[in-house]
Amino acid sequence: MSAPAEQAHQEASRKLFMVVWVSLLVLTGVEVFLAYENLEVKLMLIILMTLSIVKASLIISYFMHLRFERTSLVLTLMPALVFVIVMMFMAFPDSVRLYEMKPK
Amino acid sequence: MADETMSERGLHAQAGAMESAWEGGGSPYAVGSKKLGMWLFIVSDAITFSALLVAYSYVRVASSLWPRPFESASIINATVMTGVLLSSSLTMVMAVRESKRDAVSKTVVWLLATAAGGILFDILHIREWLGLIHEGVRLFANPWGTPLFGAAFFSLTGLHMTHVTIGVVYLIVVALGFRRSKYSAEDVEVSGLYWHFVDLVWMFIFPLVYLMSAKLA
Numbered sequence: 536m537s538a539p540a541e542q543a544h545q546e547a548s549r550k551l552f553m554v555v556w557v558s559l560l561v562l563t564g565v566e567v568f569l570a571y572e573n574l575e576v577k578l579m580l581i582i583l584m585t586l587s588i589v590k591a592s593l594i595i596s597y598f599m600h601l602r603f604e605r606t607s608l609v610l611t612l613m614p615a616l617v618f619v620i621v622m623m624f625m626a627f628p629d630s631v632r633l634y635e636m637k638p639k
Numbered sequence: 640m641a642d643e644t645m646s647e648r649g650l651h652a653q654a655g656a657m658e659s660a661w662e663g664g665g666s667p668y669a670v671g672s673k674k675l676g677m678w679l680f681i682v683s684d685a686i687t688f689s690a691l692l693v694a695y696s697y698v699r700v701a702s703s704l705w706p707r708p709f710e711s712a713s714i715i716n717a718t719v720m721t722g723v724l725l726s727s728s729l730t731m732v733m734a735v736r737e738s739k740r741d742a743v744s745k746t747v748v749w750l751l752a753t754a755a756g757g758i759l760f761d762i763l764h765i766r767e768w769l770g771l772i773h774e775g776v777r778l779f780a781n782p783w784g785t786p787l788f789g790a791a792f793f794s795l796t797g798l799h800m801t802h803v804t805i806g807v808v809y810l811i812v813v814a815l816g817f818r819r820s821k822y823s824a825e826d827v828e829v830s831g832l833y834w835h836f837v838d839l840v841w842m843f844i845f846p847l848v849y850l851m852s853a854k855l856a
Contacts, residue, residue: 548736556729560722563845567718570850583846590842598728598835600828608668608678616682623693630701637703 555597562590677829681836684802688840691798692847695791704784707854708774713767717849720763721841724803727756728838731831738827743818746827750814753834757807764800768793792848799844802837809833 566586569579596602601609659665668675699705709717734749771792775782778789813830816822 545736545740549733552729552732552736556725559725563718563721563725566846566850567714570714570853571855573855576851580851583850587842587846591839594728594835594839594842598732598838599832605667605669608670608675611668612678612682616685619686620689620693623689627693627697627700630697633701634703 551597555593559590559593562586671825673825673829674832677832681832684836685840688798688843691795692843695795696847698785698787698791702785702787705852706781706783706785706788707852708771708776708781708783709849709853711855713770714849714853714855716763716767717845720760721845723756723760723763724838724841727753727760728835730756731834735824735828735831738817738824741824747814747818750810750817750827750830754807754810754814757803757810757834760803761800761807764796764803768796795844795848799837799840802840806834806837 566583569582574582601612670678730749730752734746734753737745737749776789776792778793779786781789809830813822813826817827
């Protein structure tokens, strides 16, 4: 890469990082705003988790650079992680059952 | 014949990439082994944190009287902590960027700025812990409701705080080593992966633990 092209590339990456950082701060602001709105618990949980997953993806893709790595690395790391996390919820319905069946 | 051997040797000496995969010459992920190692560690650590978060949510759903101790002051404090951690991630990418350009002093400054963000986060967090302990929250007792709240809260945020603290030490060590040319730009990048991961975990702890248990008028 020639020197001016390198310069332009550096500038672009800096801009990209700033954009990602600002969007992460904005998403955090939205979450805090929602907390002050006193939404219903289930709706709140769904919105917050969606926003958190978006934020996590932004961090993984850009700050951790995974978007620009080889697909083979992404395929080695991510599906296994998601699978294990999903499996953790296998016993989760029990928590509701415990609550419902508890002596009042 | 002799010529052929020579050229073959030349090829071997030229680059590891020229060797066959069976001789350890392949690099299927096109990343260094340190970086791959850190990624594998991050995945396993992510599973540890997920287990704690799932356990926290499980106990919460199974309890009728889950405390909501976080009033406006705590929420603002936690929001500032989130901002500090996100900004330290930005200084970290700047450090990685400068390290790739071999700008040693700039890299060291950005790395130390990142570590300072981590220290600030720790201070704010410990202050908040002390406030809760002062209000009477213990591992298996608190004044408001389900006794397990303390255990769930302190183990989850405590493990995260431990990660931040280890990260601060790690970043300082890498900064000093990079200045002495003991560590390369790749080492800076690998420490960055760890730091962003610590940031990422907080993006789940903050809404699940704080915002879901906020008590706002």
